[in-house]
Amino acid sequence: MRLITAWSRVRVPPQPLLANTAPSNVLSTLRSYARAHTLLRPGPIVLAVSGGTDSTALALLLAELHEEFGLVLHVAHFDHRARPRAAAADAAFVAELANHIGATLRVGRADAPPKNEDDARNARYDFLRRVARDLGATAIATGHTRDDQAETVLLHLTRGSGIAGLAGMRPERDGIIRPLLAIGRSDTVAVCTAAGISPREDPSNRSLRFARNRIRHRVLPELLKLNPDVTSAIARLADAAATIADSTADRAEASVDAAESEDTLAIDRLPLESDARGEALALWWARRTGQRLAARHRSALGELAGSTNGSRSLDLPGGRALREYKTLQIVVRGRESSPVDGRAAPTDKKSLRNGPLTLERGNSADWHGWRFALDVNIDGPSQVGFIDGDRVIVRGRRPGDRMNGPRGAKVQDLFTDAKIPARQRDEWPLVTVDEAVVWVPGLTSPPRSGRLALRALRVGEYPSGMTRDNREQVASLKEERPRGTERGRPRT
Helix, strand or coil, rough: EEECCCCCCCCCCCCCCCCCCCCHHHHHHHHHHHHCCCCCCCEEECCCCCCCCCHHHHHHHHHHHHHHHEEEEEEEEEEECCCCEEEHHHHHHHHHHHHHHHCCEEEEEECCCCCHHHHHHHHHHHHHHHHHHHCCCCCCEEECHHHHHHHHHHHHHCCCCCCCHHHCCCCEECCCECHHHHHHHHHHHHHHHHHCCCCCCCCCHHHHCCCHHHHHHHHHHHHHHCCCCCCHHHHHHHHHHHHHHHHHHHHHHHHHHHHEECCCEEEHCCCHHHHHHHHHHHHHHHHHHCCCCCHHHHHHHHHCCCCCCCEEEEECCCCCEEEEEEEEEEEECCCCECCCCCCEEECCCCCCCCEHHHHHHHHEEECCEEEEEEEECCCCCCCCECCCCCEEEEECCCCCCCEEECCEEEEEHHHHHHCCHEEECHHHHHEEEEEEECCCCCCCCEECCEEEEEEEEEEECCCCCCCCCHHHCCCCCCCCCCCCCCCCCCCC
């Protein structure tokens, strides 16, 4: 994209400023709307002018209001390179218009023709924001009218939008103001006619290849037969939807603040209503990834959060959503570390960052946040088992692990039943005696078959992934001592 600040091809001699020619009712409506929404603030303002009827009327109207509101006008024009033959004439027209209203002019040009409407829009707004930054502008003003609002709402409706989509375009959002939403296209035509100006016409606006044009030229004319003031009616619908959407957004923000913990989200703390919950999930996603989710992606994320059984994941724009029971987290693309603890994620799910730990009689040792002591006391509310065997080892899970015994449960099933998050399972200790799994501290009862006391203590708090049932299970374990063995330290 090139930014041109001085013209080399278009030379326009200075012209006297235009006299006040806009219809008084249009000017009055615009003035009231701008004051009601605090749109026009003193200082530099960028006017996005394509040369069409609406943007030309925008420039003419704000030129008449610039002294009243303390505005310093700067016209910005962008060449999308979609109409090479007409581009120079469009720019020349805008240059003359800027000169007539006493505004400076900035012109930008796309590096290549756009592939679609979204590409064109993104390139145009990137240019406008760059100009606004350079000028220190208070806002960027566009020429969207009440008719454009009606078209936008109908488009969103046909695509299955929710309340937020029915709100259409807002008077102000993200530094963009739309002061002409209070007037219709017939009003902008009247403004240009009163000024004796014939705006430029873009033939693509008549093409039915674009969905918006089909709404404009086929759908709205039929609706006008039912209600001649249908655009105003749709605008009122958009205003009502905006009020509801804003209230929902406020609730969503409050619920996300309450449910968010580091990089995880507690699903059971989100609103129960589907709209409020969907808005909260979308807000959380945007905060973490910087990506706004389309309706179908929001629906998919809502479905993921709607179930709390087991673990599931979902790829979305910006990253992967991982649900583990009642908790959601995001793995942002391009990050090699865990989104929860910041540590490097293992490349092999079966591998452990620390290997097996062999316990020696009379000593204690730590393994992944647990402290184990064989035939020796340790401080704290430890769980105590009694074992016999030559090799007592603490290790992580392995494929096919089962508890010792003729009907030994699968270790995987133990984790699932206790709702231990998948990310914690590789670091959960298994106690083996002569290679047989005899104890999973916190999940199974301590072994009682031997004479050597083995104590297990979770260092610090219980892991965040443990449920209340898990904690109650651990707290309810009592030390049982076979007859003839020395008394172990009782739990507190």
